[in-house]
Amino acid sequence: xxxxxxxxxxxxxxxxxxxxxxxxxxxxxxxxxxxxxxxxxxxxxxxxxxxxxxxxxxxxxxxxxxxxxxxxxxxxxxxxxxxxxxxxxxxxxxxxxxxxxxxxxxxxxxxxxxxxxxxxxxxxxxxxxxxxxxxxxxxxxxxxxxxxxxxxxxxxxxxxxxxxxxxxxxxxxxxxxxxxxxxxxxxxxxxxxxxxxxxxxxxxxxxxxxxxxxxxxxxxxxxxxxxxxxxxxxxxxxxxxxxxxxxxxxxxxxxxxxxxxxxxxxxxxxxxxxxxxxxxxxxxxxxxxxxxxxxxxxxxxxxxxxxxxxxxxxxxxxxxxxxxxxxxxxxxxxxxxxxxxxxxxxxxxxxxxxxxxxxxxxxxxxxxxxxxxxxxxxxxxxxxxxxxxxxxxxxxxxxxxxxxxxxxxxxxxxxxxxxxxxxxxxxxxxxxxxxxxxxxxxxxxxxxxxxxxxxxxxxxxxxxxxxxxxxxxxxxxxxxxxxxxxxxxxxxxxxxxxxxxxxxxxxxxxxxxxxxxxxxxxxxxxxxxxxxxxxxxxxxxxxxxxxxxxxxxxxxxxxxxxxxxxxxxxxxxxxxxxxxxxxxxxxxxxxxxxxxxxxxxxxxxxxxxxxxxxxxxxxxxxxxxxxxxxxxxxxxxxxxx
Numbered sequence: 001x002x003x004x005x006x007x008x009x010x011x012x013x014x015x016x017x018x019x020x021x022x023x024x025x026x027x028x029x030x031x032x033x034x035x036x037x038x039x040x041x042x043x044x045x046x047x048x049x050x051x052x053x054x055x056x057x058x059x060x061x062x063x064x065x066x067x068x069x070x071x072x073x074x075x076x077x078x079x080x081x082x083x084x085x086x087x088x089x090x091x092x093x094x095x096x097x098x099x100x101x102x103x104x105x106x107x108x109x110x111x112x113x114x115x116x117x118x119x120x121x122x123x124x125x126x127x128x129x130x131x132x133x134x135x136x137x138x139x140x141x142x143x144x145x146x147x148x149x150x151x152x153x154x155x156x157x158x159x160x161x162x163x164x165x166x167x168x169x170x171x172x173x174x175x176x177x178x179x180x181x182x183x184x185x186x187x188x189x190x191x192x193x194x195x196x197x198x199x200x201x202x203x204x205x206x207x208x209x210x211x212x213x214x215x216x217x218x219x220x221x222x223x224x225x226x227x228x229x230x231x232x233x234x235x236x237x238x239x240x241x242x243x244x245x246x247x248x249x250x251x252x253x254x255x256x257x258x259x260x261x262x263x264x265x266x267x268x269x270x271x272x273x274x275x276x277x278x279x280x281x282x283x284x285x286x287x288x289x290x291x292x293x294x295x296x297x298x299x300x301x302x303x304x305x306x307x308x309x310x311x312x313x314x315x316x317x318x319x320x321x322x323x324x325x326x327x328x329x330x331x332x333x334x335x336x337x338x339x340x341x342x343x344x345x346x347x348x349x350x351x352x353x354x355x356x357x358x359x360x361x362x363x364x365x366x367x368x369x370x371x372x373x374x375x376x377x378x379x380x381x382x383x384x385x386x387x388x389x390x391x392x393x394x395x396x397x398x399x400x401x402x403x404x405x406x407x408x409x410x411x412x413x414x415x416x417x418x419x420x421x422x423x424x425x426x427x428x429x430x431x432x433x434x435x436x437x438x439x440x441x442x443x444x445x446x447x448x449x450x451x452x453x454x455x456x457x458x459x460x461x462x463x464x465x466x467x468x469x470x471x472x473x474x475x476x477x478x479x480x481x482x483x484x485x486x487x488x489x490x491x492x493x494x495x496x497x498x499x500x501x502x503x504x505x506x507x508x509x510x511x512x513x514x515x516x517x518x519x520x521x522x523x524x525x526x527x528x529x530x531x532x533x534x535x536x537x538x539x540x541x542x543x544x545x546x547x548x549x550x551x552x553x554x555x556x557x558x559x560x561x562x563x564x565x566x567x568x569x570x571x572x573x574x575x576x577x578x579x580x581x582x583x584x585x586x587x588x589x590x591x592x593x594x595x596x597x598x599x600x601x602x603x604x605x606x607x608x609x610x611x612x613x614x615x616x617x618x619x620x621x622x623x624x625x626x627x628x629x630x631x632x633x634x635x636x637x638x639x640x641x
Contacts, residue, residue, distance in 0.1 A: 041128040042069050042121050053135045061099035063133060068095055068122040077118030081183045082109065083214045108138030110196045114184055134196050144232040147193035148266030149596050150186045150206050150224060153565035154554055155517060156599045158190030158606045159270050163209050166194060166202040175205055179214035188609060202230045206268050219275040219360060224268035225559060234261050267596055271556045271565040277356040285371040289342040291334040298329035300354030300362050308348045322414050322474065325445040335414050337474055347371045391477040393466065395484040403488050404534050407452040413473035414447035422470030428461040461487040495577040497532040497584045499542065501525060503591040507550045513541040517603040524552065537580055541603055542571035544590055570598040
């Protein structure tokens with residue numbers, strides 16, 4: 001206990017010295033008039049009360065700087081911790097910042113005003129990075145610090161402007177029902193540091209706070225949580241500082257001693273829990289024989305449809321439609337098969353489906369819906385004989401195709417009858433075309449799509465000939481004769497990747513990425529290896545997911561179940577395979593490099609900001625003078641003309 005009290009007494013002195021050095025090392029005096037533009041941020045001079053003051057019970061704070069300043073987006077960039085119910089009024093006036101407190105202060109508590117990068121000078125908008133001001137309402141200014149990095153769990157992107165907070169309560173309910181006891185916000189590179197923390201045990205969280213109440217109380221909010229309790233402390237440390245005369249000559253090398261606040265290397269992974277509200281978002285009747293339903297998700301589908309009594313007959317009460325589902329099952333097209341029904345201007349239905357209720361549970365609901373159709377007006381003028389409205393056919397493969405491509409045939413309407421004898425599939429052998437028999441199967445979700453499945457051969461050429469009236473739709477349309485011809489690429493036109501994975505746990509899979517961080521290929525981990533074959537030459541990147549549940553997809557986390565999102569790793573190097581018929585065989589220890597330094601910068605969207613070079617004042621004056629002279633010259637020329 002005595003040791004803890006000694007630490008508490010020493011911490012303010014250590015932190016006060018560190019904070020003073022931090023404030024005054026952030027800026028230097030500007031250059032004299034006529035030199036380069038000012039590139040230095042404002043410098044903190046003094047304050048009332050003094051920095052790290054104790055027993056503060058006032059309602060106004062004043063901070064002074066060495067130049068005229070302004071505050072950018074104070075409601076967003078100034079973080080007050082502990083959070084206050086009423087935000088203080090923060091103004092920049094000349095060289096000063098005035099803070100007027102609107103809420104009462106908690107006794108025996110350290111308060112921190114973290115200005116992040118919101119303070120800038122008036123002229124060049126140079127930000128004073130990481131500036132914070134602290135005081136205490138009690139005897140001691142708490143001075144410990146917790147710092148780290150926040151990444152997107154799925155793609156390891158640094159996450160800026162996200163609230164990071166701690167709770168001293170170990171209960172899970174604290175995150176969902178109580179505001180944080182101390183907070184900060186991540187900078188533009190996802191880094192964070194929670195200042196002025198008291199000794200104790202804490203749980204650490206990240207929150208994309210949608211309603212600014214500092215607690216996780218909305219399903220749509222993105223979160224992160226650290227699995228273990230955090231016990232902040234400090235320790236003596238040292239680093240080597242080198243001063244250079246020029247780029248080749250060292251001036252001095254010295255060891256600098258400082259106080260290190262730990263932990264300072266925490267990595268949090270931001271995610272959103274699986275949450276999809278289910279509701280009917282839109283209905284329409286785009287064609288006379290179609291009813292279309294758009295749902296927000298595919299949960300609990302399909303709905304049950306019932307024609308209202310006055311719109312139904314014995315023949316239309318059942319089997320009066322054929323459904324067509326989108327790949328995600330959110331959209332459904334109902335093709336009406338009864339001509340007496342779809343010729344009506346109005347169709348009325350009772351629809352039973354599941355919808356998310358106020359408690360976020362799926363509950364059955366019934367809607368009565370009305371679908372209307374108004375036939376388009378016929379064109380004016382002389383009638384032109386109508387051409388035959390054939391059933392249209394679209395082939396997915398044309399010309400040169402990849403060996404792994406699927407041959408998909410799509411018709412304009414659901415198919416009722418298909419005669420395989422009138423569909424000839426032929427392979428070119430030397431100069432002759434020989435008939436082949438491949439299975440033709442219907443799609444399970446879409447009655448307009450059929451697949452022709454076969455183990456295709458490299459470099460082989462095929463054609464498909466469809467005779468007239470080989471296929472009939474449910475509306476008795478038939479096809480015109482058509483054909484398609486395609487050839488598969490040679491094996492030598494591809495490249496292959498064989499990546500041995502080490503350092504991983506359990507099942508997993510790899511995703512091959514393009515330069516936009518988009519998935520272009522997937523491979524399950526088999527016998528410790530990822531295999532990507534039949535790839536076009538080019539530049540690729542690689543991501544690996546530890547697939548804990550073995551379902552072949554990345555899964556997000558769940559706070560209530562203490563479940564972290566599945567771990568993601570990036571191969572740190574570009575995979576450049578520019579030439580055909582080349583392979584890459586390599587080994588990747590996914591834990592060899594820390595995860596925050598794995599993702600290649602070329603596909604990182606949140607890149608480190610690059611400061612633009614400042615022009616000098618003299619250059620600016622020269623440009624203004626040249627512009628003025630040019631304008632005057634133009635006016636003289638105009639007068640002479």
